[in-house]
Amino acid sequence: MTDVTLSGIHKRFGAVHAVRGVDLAIPDGEFTVLVGPSGCGKSTLLRIIAGLEEADAGTVAIGGQVVNHLPPRERNVAMVFQNYALYPHMKVYDNIAFGLRARKVAESEIGERVKRAAGMLSIGNLLDRLPRQLSGGQRQRVAIGRAIVRDARLFLFDEPLSNLDAQLRDDMRSEIKRLHRDLSTTMIYVTHDQIEAMTLADRIVLLRDGRIEQMGAPLDLFERPATRFVAGFLGSPAMNFVPARLSADASVVEVDAAMLAVPAGRRASLAGRGASAVVLGLRPEHMRRFADGEQREGVVRLGVTIELIQPTGSRTYATFRLAGVPVVAELQAHDVNRPNERLDLGVDMNRAVLIDPATDRVL
Amino acid sequence: MTSAIARRRARLALRYAAATIVTATFVFPIYWLFMTSFKTPEEIFASPPQWYPGSIQFQNFNVLFLDGDAIAVWNSLVTAGISTVIAMFLGTLAAYSLARFKTGGDNLAVWILSQRMMPPIAIVFPVFLLYVWLGWVDSFIGLILLYTAFNLPYVIWMMRGYIGDVPLELEESAQVDGCTRWQVLLKVVFPLVRSGLFATAVFTFVFAWNEFIFALVLTRTEIVTYPVQVTRYFGGQSNFWAKIAAMSVLGTLPIFIAVAMMQRYLVRGISMGAVKG
Numbered sequence: 001m002t003d004v005t006l007s008g009i010h011k012r013f014g015a016v017h018a019v020r021g022v023d024l025a026i027p028d029g030e031f032t033v034l035v036g037p038s039g040c041g042k043s044t045l046l047r048i049i050a051g052l053e054e055a056d057a058g059t060v061a062i063g064g065q066v067v068n069h070l071p072p073r074e075r076n077v078a079m080v081f082q083n084y085a086l087y088p089h090m091k092v093y094d095n096i097a098f099g100l101r102a103r104k105v106a107e108s109e110i111g112e113r114v115k116r117a118a119g120m121l122s123i124g125n126l127l128d129r130l131p132r133q134l135s136g137g138q139r140q141r142v143a144i145g146r147a148i149v150r151d152a153r154l155f156l157f158d159e160p161l162s163n164l165d166a167q168l169r170d171d172m173r174s175e176i177k178r179l180h181r182d183l184s185t186t187m188i189y190v191t192h193d194q195i196e197a198m199t200l201a202d203r204i205v206l207l208r209d210g211r212i213e214q215m216g217a218p219l220d221l222f223e224r225p226a227t228r229f230v231a232g233f234l235g236s237p238a239m240n241f242v243p244a245r246l247s248a249d250a251s252v253v254e255v256d257a258a259m260l261a262v263p264a265g266r267r268a269s270l271a272g273r274g275a276s277a278v279v280l281g282l283r284p285e286h287m288r289r290f291a292d293g294e295q296r297e298g299v300v301r302l303g304v305t306i307e308l309i310q311p312t313g314s315r316t317y318a319t320f321r322l323a324g325v326p327v328v329a330e331l332q333a334h335d336v337n338r339p340n341e342r343l344d345l346g347v348d349m350n351r352a353v354l355i356d357p358a359t360d361r362v363l
Numbered sequence: 364m365t366s367a368i369a370r371r372r373a374r375l376a377l378r379y380a381a382a383t384i385v386t387a388t389f390v391f392p393i394y395w396l397f398m399t400s401f402k403t404p405e406e407i408f409a410s411p412p413q414w415y416p417g418s419i420q421f422q423n424f425n426v427l428f429l430d431g432d433a434i435a436v437w438n439s440l441v442t443a444g445i446s447t448v449i450a451m452f453l454g455t456l457a458a459y460s461l462a463r464f465k466t467g468g469d470n471l472a473v474w475i476l477s478q479r480m481m482p483p484i485a486i487v488f489p490v491f492l493l494y495v496w497l498g499w500v501d502s503f504i505g506l507i508l509l510y511t512a513f514n515l516p517y518v519i520w521m522m523r524g525y526i527g528d529v530p531l532e533l534e535e536s537a538q539v540d541g542c543t544r545w546q547v548l549l550k551v552v553f554p555l556v557r558s559g560l561f562a563t564a565v566f567t568f569v570f571a572w573n574e575f576i577f578a579l580v581l582t583r584t585e586i587v588t589y590p591v592q593v594t595r596y597f598g599g600q601s602n603f604w605a606k607i608a609a610m611s612v613l614g615t616l617p618i619f620i621a622v623a624m625m626q627r628y629l630v631r632g633i634s635m636g637a638v639k640g
């Protein structure tokens with residue numbers, strides 16, 4: 001059982017308050033992704049779990065045991081670093097065997113385990129090479145091999161894919177996911193890339209300025225963001241934020257001259273605010289080309305003039321202006337063919353989010 | 364086209380000629396020293412000078428060993444060798460502390476280096492008085508400690524640079540992999556700074572080997588080092604050229620050997636900081 005519990009973690013670097021009170025319970029076997037913009041304290045948190053940094057306040061428990069005062073070597077965790085951190089003077093075999101030798105495992109057993117790990121990562125043919133003779137992707141595999149060979153109770157990854165090119169990144173992502181399925185070890189993975197977070201995580205912990213902004217299953221966070229920050233961070237292209245007004249009875253959202261009806265089911269929770277300014281959050285995929293005669297509950301019609309089109313092949317991103325801000329809609333490839341085209345969009349108000357501009361919280 | 368090739372050849376020939384002249388200028392004194400050490404007294408004072416001895420004979424060296432003068436080379440080996448080992452050991456640990464734990468911030472490192480800039484002559488007499496009081500004059504421990512103290516700043520400064528170039532992630536990775544701080548040093552840091560370590564050790568050794576002022580003032584009869592011993596041959600009326608040459612050859616050999624053995628590391632160590640791998 002390797003659950004990880006953080007309570008009341010704080011960390012300061014001089015004047016920088018990098019981690020500001022983090023409470024987090026990670027169940028055994030879960031793949032947790034710490035995600036957030038650069039500088040939000042993800043690495044610091046991970047390094048506190050590894051024992052490479054000491055928390056100024058709070059406790060870290062691994063497998064039910066408080067480890068605050070244990071050095072990294074006694075925590076029995078494995079870590080994969082952003083720059084691979086392979087020992088340049090050792091061959092691949094010795095790199096992978098390093099942690100086993102440090103723990104005094106018998107050479108015969110080391111040989112077996114290195115071969116097994118190398119097999120899992122298809123690097124069996126590289127064991128005699130030096131790190132500098134490997135490509136970036138191969139180095140990353142060796143770094144992961146070094147972690148899995150040890151049977152550590154907890155795996156920590158700090159942006160392991162950020163130095164790889166896009167294609168390799170996709171491959172390695174699936175590989176890491178497969179490893180987690182096969183090993184079912186608890187894994188904590190740090191990234192600033194929301195796609196990595198969405199695709200890998202059992203649970204996403206979204207950090208901002210050293211605090212947890214929101215956590216939950218990827219689709220929970222995506223569909224039910226608690227704040228404007230979460231709504232804007234997850235999803236690509238990002239959610240559009242449009243200044244708007246909510247009518248007193250919460251029946252319509254008024255954007256420019258357009259009146260967007262709020263689905264009946266959502267009005268109750270919004271009423272009582274009175275007429276007020278809101279921010280309307282619309283994901284690109286929540287807008288479609290409006291088909292004549294279409295009648296769907298909660299889908300409202302909106303006429304727009306397209307300013308910019310960006311075909312990607314399978315989809316076309318169309319930009320138009322609403323209340324003065326550019327808004328991106330994700331349309332079918334041939335829905336729009338040239339700029340300045342007038343178009344009727346169907347906006348799915350069931351999935352749109354309304355944000356209080358004063359607090360940035362989702363209503 | 365042919366003229367282009369001819370010009371290139373001429374330029375190459377010129378370069379070789381220049382290189383040969385420069386090399387000859389530098390090598391000649393060493394050549395002369397070695398030749399003199401094998402000459403008989405008549406050959407040494409022959410006029411016009413003889414370019415090489417009539418026969419290789421070791422009489423000049425024999426005399427050094429028979430008179431007991433050669434012990435000076437041994438004394439130098441002991442003082443330079445032991446002080447180098449101590450300075451490298453302490454200096455490397457101190458450098459690690461400065462580089463990794465930021466001990467003393469940036470200022471301490473500069474302050475330590477500034478100790479090296481002190482002119483020895485400025486402290487040689489205070490040290491002499493101290494040593495008289497401690498009973499360390501003309502003793503190995505006195506000279507070894509002094510050379511260690513003088514070399515430490517250099518070792519710390521150099522090793523701090525080399526260690527600073529080792530990516531911190533490597534050390535952290537080794538710690539997570541199960542190493543103690545000492546194991547990290549032995550298995551990761553030292554192998555990666557090996558070239559720098561050897562290069563620094565050679566320079567440290569050479570400094571102690573060639574040191575003259577302290578050795579002159581602080582030794583009498585027991586542990587006279589080789590540079591001091593050589594000066595004793597410069598007499599008021601006659602110079603013992605044969606002994607000077609033979610002794611100088613004995614004194615040069617260890618340095619030759621050290622540099623030859625370490626050449627690989629020297630080149631890499633000296634250029635290490637420059638090119639990040």
Ligand SMILES: Nc1ncnc2c1ncn2[C@@H]1O[C@H](COP(=O)(O)OP(=O)(O)O)[C@@H](O)[C@H]1O
Pocket residue numbers: 013014016018036037038039040041042043044045
């Ligand atoms: N060793 C350190 N010394 C000083 N400041 C640090 C140190 N490590 C991290 N920080 C600061 O703490 C904040 C969080 O850093 P980090 O955890 O590395 O962010 P992230 O990994 O999310 O990009 C940043 O402002 C960073 O500059």
Ligand SMILES: [Mg+2]
Pocket residue numbers: 042043044159
């Ligand atoms: Mg980071």
